[in-house]
Amino acid sequence: MSKTKQKIDLSSFPTVDQVGIGDRIERITKRSIKKETKVQGLKMALNMVDLTTLEGADTDKKVIQLCNKAQHLHDTYPDLPTVAAVCVYPNFVKTAKTNLQGSGINVASVATAFPSGQSSLKIKLLDTKIAVDAGAEEVDMVISRGKFHEGDYNFVYDEIAAIKEACGNSRLKVILETGELGTFDKVRKASDIAIAAGADFIKTSTGKISPAATLPVTLVMLEAIKDYYYKTGIQVGMKPAGGISNSKLALQYLLLVKETLGKDWLTNKWFRFGASSLANDLLMQIVKQDTGIYQSKDYFSKD
Template sequence: MATETRTSAGELRAFLHGLPGVDQVGADERAARLATRSIKTSAKAEAIDLAISMVDLTTLEGADTPGKVRALCAKGVRPDPADPGVPKVAAICVYPDLAGVAAEAVRGTGVGVASVATAFPSGRAPLEAKLADTRAAVAAGATEIDMVIDRGAFLAGDYLKVHEEIVATRQACGDAHLKVIFETGELATYDNVRRASWLAMRAGADFIKTSTGKVAPAATLPVTLVMLEAVRDFRDATGRQVGVKPAGGIRTTKDAIRYLVLVNETAGPDWLTPRWFRLGASSLLNDLLMQRRKLATGVYSGPDHFTKD
């Protein structure tokens, strides 16, 4: 993996502030226009299965238990017990202390284990604690780490601190993939989202992710569009492809399909795979399953037909 791990504060600031500004009105209008695109019924069935395969099925609550995580894993591996043709999800996303439970539950299934780390969701902790958090999750069996940047440092213009923390966390991940969460609802401007995207990619991120799901607004189509443009341009500039994960507030099949259209029209079809695009969600999977069943049978099953966890 080619990453730019050596840089100075001045060089980094000059690079990030030299990026082209984002036309906010244009980004909003393009995202709104793409959101109105309709797809044929035959394509909708394929889109639903693709969206299911991209889901990072998530539980990040203080009341999470090993039993809840095992149930979530069983659902991720076999989303609809009555239909073995339903694809499994991409990963199960949990707190570090439950990563081992999830890893054991999905062993041999091909479903990944994503663990939030680095003082999620605030990102406010000493670097040593963040790295210990990361290493513990990987040691427990996490195959993906979702880290949060220090938004305070970023907004204060201390880009080098954020860069160095991402580099250190990438190294602590070992073979696990690193997703870098920006908490875009706190970054305030699309220009900041673009800068954060390039900063994370230069530091070695495998994925860039919108949100923790704990701050509103979370994922939005315009913000995701800006991030998709960034990964597209980064690959053009460096030859390295980076994934994108919107998370938080994506609840319906209609929402999911809008994101798939956005990916195809912005970054291109190379990103239309779970390897390069994920949907972070807790309730989305049930709606996808209900819509899938309706397309197959003509009957709308209703939410009680599927488990809530």
């Protein structure tokens, strides 16, 4: 069942208490993840990574290297899961597509004048179309934060809905850029708008703004997803992106998902990490769990 846009009451949104969110997160971060739980979690996390390169200096060769890395995470270690997707700018979708053929790894493309989103709808639609036509299975759009701050929620909603339509069968991830929204109440509001407008995923950040993903902001978004699920029975995915570079933190994100949304979201169909250096740390920890020996970064390929 494909997700379509829904009516939304823009006059009132649930509120969020920041200190209460902090209390909840403290309980998550105090969980102890050991042994099999850890190994299982690390592999699950690896399988949820969107391996990302979004630099002005990106080239075809850089993208090809990344695609290789995605398919050969650490060949000396058998039976590793693959990452979920490789995430690039629209002009590299074709390169990525070619180099990932047959791997089962999706190509995700940012679009809509990423990262600022400061352009016309026409350009944004075209940007999206280029990515989709080039074969992107997933589109990561940014919302118009300026319009959002102006209180023009209809504009934000309509834009997301239009991009969703342009995505066709590709799945749409909507980046809220939470670091620019200012309060959890606004993060919640943006989440609700994005979900109602047709987002398949909501995503915290572009990675270009600090703060990027945090556990608290992710919890706020997971709660929006939960409330939507309660109401409609429709699942929406979640992608924290930026700033998640170590395994311990990744496992805490997974615990947060486990205790908020349960089993159905503990899969890369509904949960992703937008990260570049996380994969290697996960690999190091997987090997450490297996061998009992602490690892060095020199033994894991960097692309």
